[in-house]
Amino acid sequence: MERLLTMFEEADPFATWWPTIAALAVGVVITVRTLMSGQRCPNDNQINEQIVVVTGGNGGIGFEIAQALAGRGGRIILACRNLKAGERAAGIIKRELGCRTPIISPDEDDDPADRYFVEARYLDLCSLRSVHHFASQLMAEFERIDIVIHNAGVVFANTHVPTEDGFERHSQVNYLAPFLLTQLLLPHLRRSEQGRIVFVSAHAHQAAKIDFDDPLNVGTWAVKFHAREAFAHSKLCVLLATRWLARELKGTAVTVNCCTPGLVRGTRHFRNSPLMSSICVKAVTYPWMWLFMKNPYEGAQCAIRLATDPQLKEVTGEYFNDCEIVQSSEPGQDKELAKKLYMQTIRTLESVTKLTVDKELPLEMESELRLEAPPDAEADSDAETETNRAAEGASVDRQTLVE
Ligand SMILES: NC(=O)c1ccc[n+]([C@@H]2O[C@H](COP(=O)([O-])OP(=O)(O)OC[C@H]3O[C@@H](n4cnc5c(N)ncnc54)[C@H](OP(=O)(O)O)[C@@H]3O)[C@@H](O)[C@H]2O)c1
Numbered sequence: 478m479e480r481l482l483t484m485f486e487e488a489d490p491f492a493t494w495w496p497t498i499a500a501l502a503v504g505v506v507i508t509v510r511t512l513m514s515g516q517r518c519p520n521d522n523q524i525n526e527q528i529v530v531v532t533g534g535n536g537g538i539g540f541e542i543a544q545a546l547a548g549r550g551g552r553i554i555l556a557c558r559n560l561k562a563g564e565r566a567a568g569i570i571k572r573e574l575g576c577r578t579p580i581i582s583p584d585e586d587d588d589p590a591d592r593y594f595v596e597a598r599y600l601d602l603c604s605l606r607s608v609h610h611f612a613s614q615l616m617a618e619f620e621r622i623d624i625v626i627h628n629a630g631v632v633f634a635n636t637h638v639p640t641e642d643g644f645e646r647h648s649q650v651n652y653l654a655p656f657l658l659t660q661l662l663l664p665h666l667r668r669s670e671q672g673r674i675v676f677v678s679a680h681a682h683q684a685a686k687i688d689f690d691d692p693l694n695v696g697t698w699a700v701k702f703h704a705r706e707a708f709a710h711s712k713l714c715v716l717l718a719t720r721w722l723a724r725e726l727k728g729t730a731v732t733v734n735c736c737t738p739g740l741v742r743g744t745r746h747f748r749n750s751p752l753m754s755s756i757c758v759k760a761v762t763y764p765w766m767w768l769f770m771k772n773p774y775e776g777a778q779c780a781i782r783l784a785t786d787p788q789l790k791e792v793t794g795e796y797f798n799d800c801e802i803v804q805s806s807e808p809g810q811d812k813e814l815a816k817k818l819y820m821q822t823i824r825t826l827e828s829v830t831k832l833t834v835d836k837e838l839p840l841e842m843e844s845e846l847r848l849e850a851p852p853d854a855e856a857d858s859d860a861e862t863e864t865n866r867a868a869e870g871a872s873v874d875r876q877t878l879v880e
Pocket of ligand 1: 558559562600627628632737741747
């Protein structure tokens with residue numbers, strides 16, 4: 478011990494530059510990591526008994542959003558295309574939250590995990606029929622829905638293989654199906670004291686190409702996008718629809734906002750990327766990703782704030798990054814483009830949903846939309862009854878909105 482103390486006393490840290498260089502390097506790494514990890518949700522408000530739908534909640538950012546909201550008392554429905562993975566995720570969330578819950582009375586033999594409500598339901602956004610079915614089930618089960626978080630998304634999907642509904646995959650999974658789901662759930666959202674819709678977009682929307690005459694890119698002249706461009710286009714559509722839907726919902730208690738999680742590592746987002754599937758690339762890029770990208774928990778913070786912060790009660794139609802409102806790209810602020818896309822989306826979905834635009838009104842006035850039962854609902858009589866009920870609600874709601 479004495480020898481060690483003497484060594485310390487005799488050591489001269491300035492005899493060499495290495496300790497200073499090492500300290501500086503650690504300082505730079507810590508600073509970069511702190512800056513890149515973004516802002517945390519600035520509150521820990523409870524959302525007791527609020528009914529929350531999180532699409533793609535079985536993994537990645539969606540899992541973190543679901544866990545945080547379940548921990549704040551929300552009743553969480555994980556909408557997943559892989560039901561087994563969804564049920565597994567629900568179990569993990571409940572177990573982890575249960576472990577953190579203090580046991581009030583040791584005599585109680587109930588499992589603290591059971592105090593949390595997290596359940597998985599089947600939803601495949603590649604199928605609009607599945608969207609209808611999911612919405613009908615949910616509306617039959619719950620009297621209202623408080624929060625919908627459209628988190629599920631794909632990138633680098635095969636742009637040459639359309640979905641069963643005939644749409645490009647990025648377009649349908651990232652935009653069209655969430656759009657339809659929102660429309661179907663609106664009557665239930667409007668029953669909430671304060672309904673919130675949160676879309677997860679991406680920085681990539683800034684790189685999107687969009688044609689004003691065919692913003693949805695579905696015409697016969699549609700541009701054939703590369704997967705990366707198709708992703709960017711779908712995320713710009715999400716942003717524009719958020720802007721227009723916010724106008725449609727003006728005067729109601731439902732808000733709609735969209736956010737970017739930033740660049741997030743440790744999720745399966747890039748699973749289809751040819752570059753990122755290579756182990757060599759993964760090994761080389763890992764330290765950089767660790768340094769410059771967020772982890773899923775950090776990526777979830779913005780959506781968590783949008784879903785829970787009472788200060789955002791009246792904030793609608795905005796684009797958020799790192800928990801703050803930020804400017805989007807110029808096309809992302811174009812009201813005419815937003816309206817054009819919104820109307821085209823409804824017309825495009827008409828064949829499968831009977832969502833209709835009754836008449837086109839000038840920009841400053843709200844459009845009048847009607848939502849009717851899906852044409853093939855007879856295949857599922859329960860679904861039909863419920864969707865009809867929803868449709869009636871929607872028509873009435875829409876009329877009230879227009880009035
Ligand atoms: N990670 C990033 O750097 C980044 C950057 C910008 C934006 N985002 C956005 O953030 C959101 C979450 O991404 P993530 O990083 O957490 O990626 P992820 O790990 O791949 O999670 C995506 C989720 O979406 C689900 N999903 C995909 N296709 C679906 C479909 N057809 N029907 C239903 N669910 C489907 C996935 O389900 P399966 O597990 O069954 O595949 C998964 O649960 C996405 O919208 C993404 O575009 C991410």
